[in-house]
Amino acid sequence: MSAISNVFTGKKAFIPFITCGYPNIEITEKVILAFDNAGADIIELGIPFSDTTAEDVLIQEVNNSALSSGVTTDDVLHLIKKISRSIAAPIVLSTYANVVFSYGIDRFVSKAAEYGAKGLVLSDVPYEESEEFRKPCDRYGIDLISKAVPFLERPFSEIAAASEGFTYCSPAGEDAEAAGKATSISEMIRLIKEKNKNICCAVDLNVRNIDEARSAASISDGVIVSCAFEQVLRLYGASSVEKIAALAENMRKVI
Numbered sequence: 001m002s003a004i005s006n007v008f009t010g011k012k013a014f015i016p017f018i019t020c021g022y023p024n025i026e027i028t029e030k031v032i033l034a035f036d037n038a039g040a041d042i043i044e045l046g047i048p049f050s051d052t053t054a055e056d057v058l059i060q061e062v063n064n065s066a067l068s069s070g071v072t073t074d075d076v077l078h079l080i081k082k083i084s085r086s087i088a089a090p091i092v093l094s095t096y097a098n099v100v101f102s103y104g105i106d107r108f109v110s111k112a113a114e115y116g117a118k119g120l121v122l123s124d125v126p127y128e129e130s131e132e133f134r135k136p137c138d139r140y141g142i143d144l145i146s147k148a149v150p151f152l153e154r155p156f157s158e159i160a161a162a163s164e165g166f167t168y169c170s171p172a173g174e175d176a177e178a179a180g181k182a183t184s185i186s187e188m189i190r191l192i193k194e195k196n197k198n199i200c201c202a203v204d205l206n207v208r209n210i211d212e213a214r215s216a217a218s219i220s221d222g223v224i225v226s227c228a229f230e231q232v233l234r235l236y237g238a239s240s241v242e243k244i245a246a247l248a249e250n251m252r253k254v255i
Contacts, residue, residue: 002118002119002143002164002165003090003118004042004090004092004118004119004143004145004164004165004166005143005164005165005166005200007041007042007089007090008041008166008200008221008222011041012217012220012221012222012223012255013041013042013166013200013202013221013222013223013255014039014040014041014222014223014225014248014251014252014255015040015041015042015043015044015092015202015222015223015224015225016035016040016043016044016224016225016226016229016248016251017043017044017045017046017094017204017224017225017226017229017230018031018032018044018045018046018226018229018230018233019045019046019048019059019062019063019066019230020045020046020047020048020066020071020075020076020079021048021066021067021069021071021075021076022048022062022063022065022066022069022071022230022233023065023069023233023237023238024069024238025071025075025079027233027237027238027240027241028045028079029079029082029083030241031229031233031240031241031244032045032079032083032087033083033086033087034241034244034245034248035089035244035248036087036088036089037245038245038248038249038251038252039248039249039252040089040248040252041089041222042089042090042091042092042119042222043087043089043090043091043092044091044092044093044094044121044224044226045076045080045091045092045093045094046059046063046094046095047073047076047093047094047095047099048063048066048067048071048076049063049067049095049096049098049099050063050064050067051096051098056206056227058227058230058231058234059226059227059230061234062230062233062234073095073099073103073108076093077111077112077115078115080093080112080115080116080117081114081115081116083116084115084116084117085116090118090119091116091117091118091119092117092118092119092120092121092143092145092165093112093117093119093120093121094120094121094123095120095121095122095123096122096123096124097122097124097125097133100122100133105132105133105136106136109133109136109137109139109140109142110136110140112140112142113140113141113142114140117142118142118143118165119142119143119144119145119164119165120133120137120142120143120144120145121145121147121168122144122147123147125147127146127158127159127162130144130146130162134162137164143164143165144164145163145164145165145166145167145168146159146162146163146164146167146168147167147168147169147170148167148168148169148170148188148192148201149169149170149171150169150171150183150184150185150187150188156188156191156192156195157191157195159192160191160192160193160194160195160196160199161195161196163192163196163199166199166200166201166202166221166222167192167199167200167201167202168202168204168224169185169188169189169192169201169202169203169204169220170203170204170205171185171204171205171206185203185205185219185220186219189201189203189219189220200221200222201220201221201222202220202221202222202223202224203216203219203220203222203223203224204224204226205223206226206227207223207224207225207226207227207228208227208228208231209228210250210251210254213225213228213251213254213255214254214255216255217254217255222255223251223255225251228247228251229244229247229248232244232247
């Protein structure tokens with residue numbers, strides 16, 4: 001059992017997310033410590049990218065701001081190196097294929113593992129195209145976390161079989177739902193667990209408050225909270241750490 005999958009034992013996982021470097025890398029470090037102190041089970045850290053097509057407008061804006069301030073992939077990796085041994089929660093990196101390609105797949109994965117990352121999410125890499133990333137992740141001991149979106153034609157059995165750590169479940173989007181091309185998150189989770197009863201499913205439903213966190217927890221094994229914390233960072237900037245700490249503590253209580 002990996003460090004990632006182990007956190008789901010006996011409880012539902014609280015997985016806060018932030019984009020590194022917004023508003024600056026020093027605030028990111030303080031927020032990570034606040035998440036850990038609040039009882040986060042996994043901390044997901046986004047590496048800024050210019051074309052975050054899988055994210056909502058808020059997170060796109062945060063990514064662009066972090067890039068504009070000069071935050072690089074090396075900045076994020078060195079932050080992980082600095083902080084990973086002083087926190088209890090395992091770190092999962094979240095980014096896009098181009099970031100890893102441009103850095104060099106083997107170089108990126110080996111350095112991420114050396115510096116303390118335990119998992120990797122690639123938002124624009126479907127299961128069918130993941131093999132070139134999966135091999136180095138296996139070699140260096142990082143879970144390549146499968147991302148599942150509830151399109152009816154998606155190969156849930158294959159995604160379930162390949163899942164490491166947990167399956168990252170996201171909504172299909174309004175267009176797909178309106179066109180009748182999507183099933184529900186709950187049904188997708190059922191299908192995944194039908195094929196792999198040992199895998200846990202965490203959901204990212206753009207949670208923005210306590211009630212939404214509680215609702216997301218009711219249908220899943222864990223809740224990924226991104227928008228709520230990014231929203232606080234955008235509103236309060238350098239003054240946001242205490243507010244994020246309080247929100248994280250309350251999220252932990254209801255998940």
